[in-house]
Amino acid sequence: MIDPHYAAPVQEQRTRDLADLLVHVGANVQPGQVVAVSADPSKQILVRHIAESAYRRGAKFVDVSYFDGHVKRVRIEHAPEDTLAYVPPWYGQRFLALGAEGAALVALTPRVTPGLLSDVDPERAGRDLLPALKESSQVINERSINWTVGVYPTSDWAEVVHPHLDPGAALARLWDEIVFVCCLDEPDPRGAWRERSDFLDAVAARLDARTFDALHFEGDGTDLTIGLLPSSRWYSARFSRKDGLPHMVNIPSEEIFTAPDPERVEGTVRATKPLEIAGTLVDGLTVRFEGGRAVAMDARTGIDTLRARASRDEGAARLGEVALVDRDGRVGQAGTVFFDTLLDENAASHIALGSAYAFSVGEEDLARVNTSEIHIDFMIGGDGVDVTGLTREGDRVPVLRGGSWAI
Amino acid sequence: MIDPHYAAPVQEQRTRDLADLLVHVGANVQPGQVVAVSADPSKQILVRHIAESAYRRGAKFVDVSYFDGHVKRVRIEHAPEDTLAYVPPWYGQRFLALGAEGAALVALTPRVTPGLLSDVDPERAGRDLLPALKESSQVINERSINWTVGVYPTSDWAEVVHPHLDPGAALARLWDEIVFVCCLDEPDPRGAWRERSDFLDAVAARLDARTFDALHFEGDGTDLTIGLLPSSRWYSARFSRKDGLPHMVNIPSEEIFTAPDPERVEGTVRATKPLEIAGTLVDGLTVRFEGGRAVAMDARTGIDTLRARASRDEGAARLGEVALVDRDGRVGQAGTVFFDTLLDENAASHIALGSAYAFSVGEEDLARVNTSEIHIDFMIGGDGVDVTGLTREGDRVPVLRGGSWAI
Numbered sequence: 001m002i003d004p005h006y007a008a009p010v011q012e013q014r015t016r017d018l019a020d021l022l023v024h025v026g027a028n029v030q031p032g033q034v035v036a037v038s039a040d041p042s043k044q045i046l047v048r049h050i051a052e053s054a055y056r057r058g059a060k061f062v063d064v065s066y067f068d069g070h071v072k073r074v075r076i077e078h079a080p081e082d083t084l085a086y087v088p089p090w091y092g093q094r095f096l097a098l099g100a101e102g103a104a105l106v107a108l109t110p111r112v113t114p115g116l117l118s119d120v121d122p123e124r125a126g127r128d129l130l131p132a133l134k135e136s137s138q139v140i141n142e143r144s145i146n147w148t149v150g151v152y153p154t155s156d157w158a159e160v161v162h163p164h165l166d167p168g169a170a171l172a173r174l175w176d177e178i179v180f181v182c183c184l185d186e187p188d189p190r191g192a193w194r195e196r197s198d199f200l201d202a203v204a205a206r207l208d209a210r211t212f213d214a215l216h217f218e219g220d221g222t223d224l225t226i227g228l229l230p231s232s233r234w235y236s237a238r239f240s241r242k243d244g245l246p247h248m249v250n251i252p253s254e255e256i257f258t259a260p261d262p263e264r265v266e267g268t269v270r271a272t273k274p275l276e277i278a279g280t281l282v283d284g285l286t287v288r289f290e291g292g293r294a295v296a297m298d299a300r301t302g303i304d305t306l307r308a309r310a311s312r313d314e315g316a317a318r319l320g321e322v323a324l325v326d327r328d329g330r331v332g333q334a335g336t337v338f339f340d341t342l343l344d345e346n347a348a349s350h351i352a353l354g355s356a357y358a359f360s361v362g363e364e365d366l367a368r369v370n371t372s373e374i375h376i377d378f379m380i381g382g383d384g385v386d387v388t389g390l391t392r393e394g395d396r397v398p399v400l401r402g403g404s405w406a407i
Numbered sequence: 408m409i410d411p412h413y414a415a416p417v418q419e420q421r422t423r424d425l426a427d428l429l430v431h432v433g434a435n436v437q438p439g440q441v442v443a444v445s446a447d448p449s450k451q452i453l454v455r456h457i458a459e460s461a462y463r464r465g466a467k468f469v470d471v472s473y474f475d476g477h478v479k480r481v482r483i484e485h486a487p488e489d490t491l492a493y494v495p496p497w498y499g500q501r502f503l504a505l506g507a508e509g510a511a512l513v514a515l516t517p518r519v520t521p522g523l524l525s526d527v528d529p530e531r532a533g534r535d536l537l538p539a540l541k542e543s544s545q546v547i548n549e550r551s552i553n554w555t556v557g558v559y560p561t562s563d564w565a566e567v568v569h570p571h572l573d574p575g576a577a578l579a580r581l582w583d584e585i586v587f588v589c590c591l592d593e594p595d596p597r598g599a600w601r602e603r604s605d606f607l608d609a610v611a612a613r614l615d616a617r618t619f620d621a622l623h624f625e626g627d628g629t630d631l632t633i634g635l636l637p638s639s640r641w642y643s644a645r646f647s648r649k650d651g652l653p654h655m656v657n658i659p660s661e662e663i664f665t666a667p668d669p670e671r672v673e674g675t676v677r678a679t680k681p682l683e684i685a686g687t688l689v690d691g692l693t694v695r696f697e698g699g700r701a702v703a704m705d706a707r708t709g710i711d712t713l714r715a716r717a718s719r720d721e722g723a724a725r726l727g728e729v730a731l732v733d734r735d736g737r738v739g740q741a742g743t744v745f746f747d748t749l750l751d752e753n754a755a756s757h758i759a760l761g762s763a764y765a766f767s768v769g770e771e772d773l774a775r776v777n778t779s780e781i782h783i784d785f786m787i788g789g790d791g792v793d794v795t796g797l798t799r800e801g802d803r804v805p806v807l808r809g810g811s812w813a814i
Contacts, residue, residue, distance in 0.1 A: 031487075034495060041448040041473060051478045055485035061493050062482065066448060066473040071458045075469065078462035080438075086468050088441060090501040097497045 014175065017184050018152065019049035021251060023057060025190050026148025027104040028247040031058030036098050038131065039108040039152075041066045046152040050106055059104075065094075067131040069112030069279055076120045076128055084127035092135035099139035102241075105147035110276065114160045114339035117279030118302070125280055126308020132278075134373045141358045143239070146247035149342055153178050160339055181252045181330045181343065193248065196329075197238040204234035204256045206407050207324075210397060212389035215322060217349070220270060220384040224289065226322050226351070227264025229369070231362030234258050234324075254329030254346040259356035262318040262370035265289040269351070271299075273337055273344045273379040280305040281339065285378060293317050294353065306376070310353055315372030320356035324349045325381055327403030341377050349381025349400065421582065424591050425559065426456035428658060430464060432597050433555030434511040435654040438465030443505050445538065446515040446559075448473045453559040457513055466511075472501075474538040476519030476686060483527045483535055491534035499542035506546035509648075512554035517683065521567045521746035524686030525709070532687055533715020539685075541780045548765045550646070553654035556749055560585050567746055588659045588737045588750065600655065603736075604645040611641035611663045613814050614731075617804060619796035622729060624756070627677060627791040631696065633729050633758070634671025636776070638769030641665050641731075661736030661753040666763035669725040669777035672696040676758070678706075680744055680751045680786040687712040688746060692785060700724050701760065713783070717760055722779030727763035731756045732788055734810030748784050756788025756807065 023029050035054040039047050044066075051062040076084070098105065111131050139145055153174040155167055162170035179185050183192040217224045237253030240246045271285035284300035294310060294317040297303060310317045323345065325332065331346040338344055354374035361369055381387070387400035389407070398406035430436045442461040446454050451473075458469040483491070505512065518538050546552055560581040562574055569577035586592050590599040624631045644660030647653045678692035691707035701717060701724040704710060717724045730752070732739065738753040745751050761781035768776055788794070794807035796814070805813035 041451055044448055044475065044477070047475065048477045048481055051481045052485055055482060055487075058487055060487070060490045061495060062478060063495055064473075064475055064478050066471075066475070068451065068454065068471055068473070070451070070455045071469060071471050074455055074458045075462060078459055080462075080465055080467070083467045088468060088470055088504070090497070090504045093500065093504075094497040097495070 011175065014179055014184065015046055015049050017189070018150070018178070018182065019046060019053045021182060021184065021189055022106050022148055022150040023050060023053040025193055026150055026248050026251045027106050027146050028245060029054050029057050029059055029104045029146075030245065032060050034098065034101050034103040035059045035062045036103055036105045037062060037064045038105070039064070039066060040111060040113065041068055042113070042154045042156060043108050043152045046108065054104070067111060069116050072112060072128065072130060073117055073120060073279070076117065076124050081124070084124055087130060087133065092133055095133055095135040095139055099142060099144040103145050105145050107147070107149045108152050109149060109342045110157055110340045112279040113154070113156045114276050115279065115281060118281050122280065122302065122304030123308055125278075126305050129312075129373060132374070137355050137375070143242040143359060146241050146245050148247060148249055148251060150251050151178055151340065151342055157340070161336060177334050177336055181334055183252070183330070193251070196254070197236050197248070200236035200254070200256050201238065203405055203407070204236060207234045207256070207389070207399070210389055210391065210407070212397070213392045214264065214390040215399065216388045216390055216396070217269065217380060218386050218388070220272065220382060221286070222269045222380055222385055224265070224267040224269040224380070225390070226319065227261035229259065229261050229361050229365040231365045232258040232260065233360055233362070235360055250342060250346070252331055252343070252346055254331055255323040255325045255350070257321050257323035257357070257360070259358070259360045259369045260319050260322045261292070261368065262315065262320070263292040265292045265319050269380050271378045271380060272348055272382040272385065274339065275344070275376070275378045276339050276341060277302065277305050277309060277376060282306050292319070309374050309376060312374050313372050315370045316354055316374045318353070318370045319351050320354045320370040320372065320375060321352035321377070323351070324387060324400060326400065326405050327383060332403070344379055345377045348379040349385070349387060350377050350379045352377040418582065421586055421591060422453055422456050424596070425557070425585070425589065426453060426460045428589060428591065428596055429513050429555055429557045430457060430460040432600055433557055433655050433658045434513050434553050435652065436461050436464050436466055436511045436553075437652065439467050441505065441508050441510040442466045442469045443510055443512045444469060444471045445512070446471070446473060447518060447520070448475055449520070449561045449563060450515050450559045453515065474518060476523050479519060479535065479537060479685070480524055480527060483524065483531050488531070491531055494537060494540065499540055502540055502542040502546055506549060506551040510552050512552050514554070514556045515559050516556060516749045517564055517747045519686040520561070520563045521683050522686065522688060525688055529687065529709065529711030530715055532685070533712050536719075536780060539781070544762050544782070550649040550766060553648050553652050555654060555656055555658060557658045558585055558747065558749055564747070568743060584741050584743055588741055590659070590737070600658070603661075604643050604655070607643040607661070607663050608645065610812055610814070611643060614641045614663070614796070614806070617796055617798065617814070619804070620799045621671065621797040622806065623795045623797055623803070624676065624787060625793050625795070627679065627789060628693070629676045629787055629792055631672070631674040631676040631787070632797070633726065634668035636666065636668050636768050636772040638772045639665040639667065640767055640769070642767055657749060657753070659738055659750070659753055661738055662730040662732045662757070664728050664730035664764070664767070666765070666767045666776045667726050667729045668699070668775065669722065669727070670699040672699045672726050676787050678785045678787060679755055679789040679792065681746060682751070682783070682785045683746050683748060684709065684712050684716060684783060689713050699726070716781050716783060719781050720779050722777045723761055723781045725760070725777045726758050727761045727777040727779065727782060728759035728784070730758070731794060731807060733807065733812050734790060739810070751786055752784045755786040756792070756794060757784050757786045759784040
């Protein structure tokens, strides 16, 4: 039961705390910065608090860009067939200008309410990549902006996550979960994230020290070997801009990741959670890789949308990311499927089709990492999936066993 | 009383009709066009219907730009003092790109909910002109886009217009009024607008034929003479793009307007309705002009915001527009103060401080029309205010008497 007289000020305070976390710890907004905010219009309340938090911190301007998933749906339903891949050039120009300006960016997920596009023509849906922009990959790889991605619970999303609850209770439950996974229930959320990032960076350092030739994922229907590049380095979400300004790119984040060798991926993988592609749910996904390329993919729902994305360009059927997540992270502990990649990818180890974060390899391997207009994460880890490091000498080193670090 | 089971489909149909009117008659969207839509996020439902209507008509892309008045409020309250006039360069660049593209534009008012900014520091509010852009005046004067401005009733606005009604009834009343003033209760709204525009264009032609040297407004506390330029021509809202594509720039519209001589305005004028400046209400306004310049202005509320705007640049204290409205228009008949310029200016004759529509004079007078970053309309007409044309020969010709055309 929710007592509305009690709930309103509590949600108000939680929203303020979430805004402050994203502005101070996530993007780490600096005085004088332009702060871009990307969100669905249903997230207006948090956006206003983010704006207030950023202006209080001395921001020069908060540039809110609302992307309306319902308008996207209307486009997929009614726009002329040959226009669906069109993106106005000023969308990308704005993003490049944000990069040149050295702006901050706070993006909120879900970008489009999960399920909103589940009944549209998947072939048409696969052509419209918005709100994703290829210029955003470029700016992020140049490390010229201090960015973060966060979450905000809304009613329409809560009904997808908790369909068995009445709407008010579903939203309250989702709020509780978001507060938990973002450590907002801690007396010092910033300190909690510092501690968790320190731990993950230490694991990343141990992995870097081994310079594995490949990782082997095995169990629960998966038998997949992912080659790594000689200079692949592991990173947590604690990034820094090229000038050294620290920021945390996802809140919450429980992963460490790197760019794999897009030519050396072999075997079959079964997704351990459903994934959302801009409103379309892909459930029960299996993918078979040969020579680095996804040569077969299947699913119970949404496979046509994924196939359309994966045929977008040459790199769209190859891997750009491999990420490891242990069972101690709060997202995994929550035990909920959120139908939102930011959260679900942090519950489990995952891989991504499409573009790599180029900064995760040394200059000597820059030309070898995958490039694409897409980047689609899907979850392949779990307590039943062992992860083993393969050395160049042929040794097998346990990395994750039963979901816990073994390295 | 509103029966919600009855009201929902009715409002849905009205929203569809309004969207179609703005897309087909207002902007007159053509196949293959980019269609920019500017709106407050509270107008999402109409925006989605506009997108659908535009895509059904063959639009290439609908580029929705939501401007959030609550974020503007947060900025005025909390942003560093010296940043309040800053506008990211990509805002204007986007607008220039829309012009170069020959795009369509549908803008929805109120841009900011009336009264939302009534209690912020007026001096600070006066520095932040957004969502207005100087590039939009440029593109509009170049006549490169087919644009329209329309209205959409929302709950927060309805409560300002009808504070004595309960929220549901206030919104229902405002909906009824919008349907009436937009002729959506007619069996053929498009035909109704064609007929009204034909009538207004005929009045404009009679005024053009007289080439008055000046207009004299007299009555209800006003005694104001406004000089006209030799080539000032009168226009209704039925415009055409420079390539001849017709569009209707305001729906509803009951006015005919021209650009006056910014050097020859003399006397005192009393506003006959309150005006809204991006959320600030200016009520009880009086202005005294000498040599074309507003040398004194006073009001019961909001005068500091207006004074800040009127000191923005050299042209901000001079007139860019004079418009005549008779009492037969539906907005005047509705008898409601909407606290929204688009509607209220169409209830009464009005003048505007700031930029002129340069196309309303001949090339020989182009250098003489007023230019400014601002354009602020305020209502000075009514049944008690006579309008008289002054010829170069010294004759006085009745133009409006008792609110009706005398010419």
